[in-house]
Amino acid sequence: MIGKLKRIIWLLALAVLPGLDAIAQNAKYNVLFIAVDDMNDWIGPFGGYPGIQTPNIDKLAKKGVVFKKAYCSAPACNPSRASLLTGVRPSSSGVYHNNQPWRPVLKDAVTIPQYFTANGYEVKGAGKIFHNAFNDKASWPSYFDIPKSPEPPKAPVNGFAHFDWSPVNVQDEDMGDYKVVNEGIGFLNDKHDKPFFLAVGFTRPHLPWYVPQKYFDQYPLSDIKLPKTIANDLQDVPDAGVKIAKPKGDHRFIVEHKQWEKAVQGYLASITFADGQIGRLLDALEKSAYAQNTVIVFFGDHGWHLGEKEHWRKFALWEEASRVPFIVYAPGLSKTNGVSERTVNLMDIYPTLTELCKLPVKKGVEGNSIVPLLKNPAAAWNHPSVTTHGLGNHAVRSEKYRYIRYNDGSEELYDHDTDPQEWKNLAADAKYGSVKAELAKSLPQTDAKDAPTVKEGKE
Template identity: 50%
Template sequence: MPDYGVVSYGLKQLEETSDKPFFLAIGLVKPHMPFSVPKKWFDMFPLDSIELPPYREDDLDDVPPAGVRMAGPQGDHAKILESGRWKEAVQAYLATIAFCDAQVGRLLEGLEASPHRDNTIVCLWSDHGWSLGEKSHWRKFALWEEPTRTVFVWKVPGVTTPGGVCPRTVDYSSVYPTLCELTGQPLPEHLDGRSLLPLLKDPLVKWDQPSITTHGFQNHTVRTEGWRYIRYANGDEELYDTANDPLEYTNLASRTEHVTHKQELAKWLPTKGPSL
């Protein structure tokens, strides 16, 4: 498996000593499709033990046309239902995740056994979440909770607390400024992101910035601890009270009592694209 070899490379690098700082990027392909890993990982999740994700057939009824097009219910989901292999698809995803977890474990165990364990910053992240049929949608390519929620873990010796969990909403624009601040590097003026150092020190410290995700041209979502607001390029909207509706079943965007919520969240929408 290529990912096994990549981690083995990282472990070899961690055995070396140097009086200079180092940067080590270990990129795993899995759990990207295809979900092909050795059988032992599938055996960890017997098919009769698999539970399907929460699903409602009417979940797209209050989603605007732009959102329905993004969901693509007549694409992957229709094919999965026709094949009758929904549980097998979930099993394959879990098996692939378990394989990936094991590789991350190998790397972290190697770091703990290395001379760098007490002075190395670790940042573990995944590039996107994954839908397994929620809202009749599969893969990434959407702006709801499942495809946008990701793995994001930091370990900073002398700063973070083992086992700490942070409930604040953040996004990946924070990675670079955080690394700069932790390593004493100057911050470029053009950055939009904000350093996470205050949250690394205290996961419950006040944090007033939401996470922002974009998929496609001018399709954005703003996520706070209690709300998700989506605005598509054509102006279609979705609004979810995620504190009380974590599965995002009820789109509140058209309800007049939530106009203020939409206006407050809309202030965070990007107003310019990336510089190329």
């Protein structure tokens, strides 16, 4: 009875004093690690699409710190996830693409969930955390795989592979992401005697954009706004960049078949569906016994183009492919309703979590703890963000510029203060020579050879 009474008093104290941090509560932070697939900056807190409906992500943004200039280490699922979860950059591992299994070349890597397990945490994964084709069994003491979502009888758009979008006549409960969230909710409702690390991965808005009709209805075709573009945008882009964009592939198909508005509608619908499922998970945490002592890390694994630079999907070094949604909440530590304009990278997640949770410093991790920015989003920071796509192709993003250097030596440079759409390549202008030289200092010092490839896992 006395023990039960103590627990009730403890829970009441947490409710009354939400500002208490983990130290004051004499307990380590728990971690809720939320990964979202193919979600770009179109969500509410990042302002990429006017009228987007993401109320749950908006609510999380007001609770924690929004990193407006956050970028992935690689604009593809496998290398992005493998690098942030191991702390090893693509340029250090050679894992540059989706068809390169990461574990064979990183045999001794200790992933984030492995490190938390080794340091006494209860660890569980659900949904897409690693790239589907190369999930790492060694990382998960407990793991709930991704259930398949319903699809139409045939691909309505008849595009390339699964490049497709359509409402499906099902309920939210029928979707794979809904079932993944159920698993996360069940975990949060359980009693845990140890601090926990719970990773929940969402598939939508990854292609194909099949979600229930009600989400399409929220974005009537007559109201759809296309991304800002200009004619001949690739004219001043080096051949290496044009080759990546593949304007004669997806973009030509979209334009010729008059699918641009419908594709945007499908993407928006899929984002809002994902937001609803994220909301269910966050609500469950809020109602649980762990609400006041759980760090929330929310991120997209890379960006996504919808016609900008005549390009679709990720797989590029421009802003839309590499910028990611990134929000962090640390109870009693992070600034409420905080917004940071500092350039950060998903590689920063590993060292940030180990510092927040007071774990031993993990040696060899390539990233910088953003704990100072959680406390003061405007704190001094001198870490340009690096994104890599393929051997020897890198982009360096400072708060003002994006500098791209391809493996053939060709370059792009954009001034985001005057050209946020990256329409004018300044790399050939001699007056920017010192700018390029300064940004080039952040390029990786090594370019590991390509890791072996397999037929699976390309998308």
